[in-house]
Amino acid sequence: MSLLRVENVSKQFGSLIAVNGVSMNVEPGELRAVIGPNGAGKTTFFNLISGFLTPTAGRVTFDNEDITHMLPARRVWKGIARTFQITEVFPELSVRENLRVPVEVAAGHRLSPWLSADDDGEIRARVTDLMDMSGLADKADRLVGELSHGDQRATEIMMALALKPRLLLLDEPTAGMGDQETYDIAQLIRKLHKDQSLTIVLIEHDMRVVFHLADRIMVLAEGAMLAEGTPKEIAANETVQAAYLGKAAA
Amino acid sequence: MNPIDYNKYTATVIVWLLLLTMPFWLPAIGGYSELGTRVVVLGLAAMSLNFLLGYTGVLSFGHAAYFGLGAYGVGLTIRYLVPSTGVGIVAGTLIGTIAGAIIGPMIVRLRGVYFAMVTIAFGQVFFFIAFRWHSVTGGDDGLTDWSRMPINLGFTTIDIQHDARAFYYLVLVVFAIAVGAMAWILRSPFGRTLIAIRENERRARFLGIPVDQHIWIAWTISCCFVSVAGALYALLNNFVDPRALYWTQSGDFVIMAVLGGMRSFWGPLLGAAIFVVLQDYLSSQTQNWMSFVGLFFVLVVLFFPRGVLGIIKRKVAS
Numbered sequence: 161m162s163l164l165r166v167e168n169v170s171k172q173f174g175s176l177i178a179v180n181g182v183s184m185n186v187e188p189g190e191l192r193a194v195i196g197p198n199g200a201g202k203t204t205f206f207n208l209i210s211g212f213l214t215p216t217a218g219r220v221t222f223d224n225e226d227i228t229h230m231l232p233a234r235r236v237w238k239g240i241a242r243t244f245q246i247t248e249v250f251p252e253l254s255v256r257e258n259l260r261v262p263v264e265v266a267a268g269h270r271l272s273p274w275l276s277a278d279d280d281g282e283i284r285a286r287v288t289d290l291m292d293m294s295g296l297a298d299k300a301d302r303l304v305g306e307l308s309h310g311d312q313r314a315t316e317i318m319m320a321l322a323l324k325p326r327l328l329l330l331d332e333p334t335a336g337m338g339d340q341e342t343y344d345i346a347q348l349i350r351k352l353h354k355d356q357s358l359t360i361v362l363i364e365h366d367m368r369v370v371f372h373l374a375d376r377i378m379v380l381a382e383g384a385m386l387a388e389g390t391p392k393e394i395a396a397n398e399t400v401q402a403a404y405l406g407k408a409a410a
Numbered sequence: 411m412n413p414i415d416y417n418k419y420t421a422t423v424i425v426w427l428l429l430l431t432m433p434f435w436l437p438a439i440g441g442y443s444e445l446g447t448r449v450v451v452l453g454l455a456a457m458s459l460n461f462l463l464g465y466t467g468v469l470s471f472g473h474a475a476y477f478g479l480g481a482y483g484v485g486l487t488i489r490y491l492v493p494s495t496g497v498g499i500v501a502g503t504l505i506g507t508i509a510g511a512i513i514g515p516m517i518v519r520l521r522g523v524y525f526a527m528v529t530i531a532f533g534q535v536f537f538f539i540a541f542r543w544h545s546v547t548g549g550d551d552g553l554t555d556w557s558r559m560p561i562n563l564g565f566t567t568i569d570i571q572h573d574a575r576a577f578y579y580l581v582l583v584v585f586a587i588a589v590g591a592m593a594w595i596l597r598s599p600f601g602r603t604l605i606a607i608r609e610n611e612r613r614a615r616f617l618g619i620p621v622d623q624h625i626w627i628a629w630t631i632s633c634c635f636v637s638v639a640g641a642l643y644a645l646l647n648n649f650v651d652p653r654a655l656y657w658t659q660s661g662d663f664v665i666m667a668v669l670g671g672m673r674s675f676w677g678p679l680l681g682a683a684i685f686v687v688l689q690d691y692l693s694s695q696t697q698n699w700m701s702f703v704g705l706f707f708v709l710v711v712l713f714f715p716r717g718v719l720g721i722i723k724r725k726v727a728s
């Protein structure tokens with residue numbers, strides 16, 4: 161049974177059809193990559209799944225529930241977490257505080273006027289775990305706005321992970337990173353996928369990352385789905401080669 | 411304790427020492443008890459506004475409405491219903507809080523300037539009601555023929571009517587409860603969601619925080635505390651008139667918060683102190699005192715966007 165079913169969704173901005181009748185089923189535990197040239201509609205497609213935008217046509221189902229028009233916060237409660245193509249963090253808060261907010265939300269404390277000592281201890285421990293997992297522990301009390309681009313993106317991924325999601329949507333997590341940082345982030349994503357069998361949908365430009373990580377790949381071009389299949393199938397697909405991959409997959 | 415926490419702790423101790431001893435040193439530097447009470451009352455109003463402005467990132471330009479409702483609430487209660495200061499404060503606070511809670515859902519979807527404009531508009535509604543409903547509120551002449559009542563504690567009675575110092579300490583106790591509650595909320599998980607919204611609304615929303623709902627709660631809490639301040643203000647003057655509800659009064663609160671430093675917990679209190687002292691001194695020198703306050707405000711905003719307390723913090727840090 162698919163965890164996420166996207167059926168024929170479209171999104172139109174005025175005369176521009178940014179996403180045009182795209183469907184996708186993601187199985188539990190799968191890591192799906194979405195690739196395609198700039199302006200193909202990848203981010204818009206993510207926005208339709210996460211609730212940042214609602215589709216002009218089509219349906220989104222998560223865990224057998226129609227979420228097409230559900231509010232974003234509610235989708236998060238259902239288990240869908242996301243990161244953004246342009247990093248969205250709390251710049252004037254420390255790494256620890258950035259992580260603490262989603263940890264508390266996930267523990268059901270978003271409206272709590274106080275915490276018991278036990279709850280507080282559990283929350284601190286969970287924040288520490290998340291920092292250890294991502295190599296952010298030595299920067300725990302630094303303001304996130306002062307960290308390197310790579311560390312900010314790692315913080316954002318850990319914030320999404322702090323929500324204990326059942327589906328994680330990552331929009332170009334390695335964008336603007338050097339080789340080492342890209343490698344670190346790829347390893348982190350791989351670890352989440354393998355160790356925790358987390359279901360992940362990943363938009364990514366770096367083909368090394370995509371072919372290293374993905375179970376299946378979907379290719380978008382001009383708002384429409386061009387191809388879908390295993391990394392092997394995609395690498396061998398001539399339409400994709402012509403339209404997009406070019407030398408990268410060769 | 412890390413250095414930031416240590417500085418915050420020191421600031422809190424200094425503020426409380428100054429407030430607790432104010433009636434004793436204020437006369438020595440040319441002030442008088444009532445002036446100190448004004449600082450505390452308007453400081454509470456500015457801190458309440460700043461709960462929303464500085465910690466949730468939402469600018470209200472209509473807080474005078476709830477300040478004024480608190481003020482009329484206490485005045486009308488004592489005049490027409492129960493001659494009790496305590497009951498009056500509770501009634502004024504309830505009226506202001508309920509009005510805020512009801513208006514909240516109509517405005518919390520707005521952001522930035524639109525939010526500010528609509529808060530002014532709602533505020534003016536209350537102003538016109540107080541202004542026009544002459545038979546009850548006294549209209550433009552204000553609500554007179556009432557005064558704060560002695561506080562009966564059972565074993566003793568505190569004469570806050572004639573003893574200005576006793577009244578100051580009553581105000582300080584209420585201030586302490588209100589400010590303590592605000593500090594408590596800001597350190598709670600709910601408080602952290604407000605700071606998260608201020609920092610990055612989009613991120614907050616996609617971490618599962620229903621932003622509009624949280625802003626509504628923050629707004630209502632802020633209205634509650636500003637109406638407490640309004641009730642105390644009416645008691646201080648033994649009088650209320652529609653100016654307490656007027657939008658320029660809202661503007662004064664914003665000036666106090668920004669002047670003192672809206673990113674600091676105590677900043678707005680300092681802003682209120684500067685404002686009240688300037689007003690007291692300048693208004694005896696010139697009719698155009700507000701232009702001088704305005705000029706000072708513009709200079710601070712241009713050169714010290716973190717307010718006067720921001721400057722002090724930087725000096726301490728370096």
Ligand SMILES: Nc1ncnc2c1ncn2[C@@H]1O[C@H](COP(=O)(O)OP(=O)(O)O)[C@@H](O)[C@H]1O
Nearest residue numbers: 173176178196197198199200201202203204205
């Ligand atoms: N909110 C919006 N309003 C209007 N046009 C948009 C909006 N968001 C995206 N677009 C347009 O939709 C197309 C797809 O954008 P996007 O989904 O960001 O592509 P990708 O992520 O694949 O680079 C682009 O032409 C973009 O300009």
Ligand SMILES: [Mg+2]
Nearest residue numbers: 202203204245
């Ligand atoms: Mg994109």
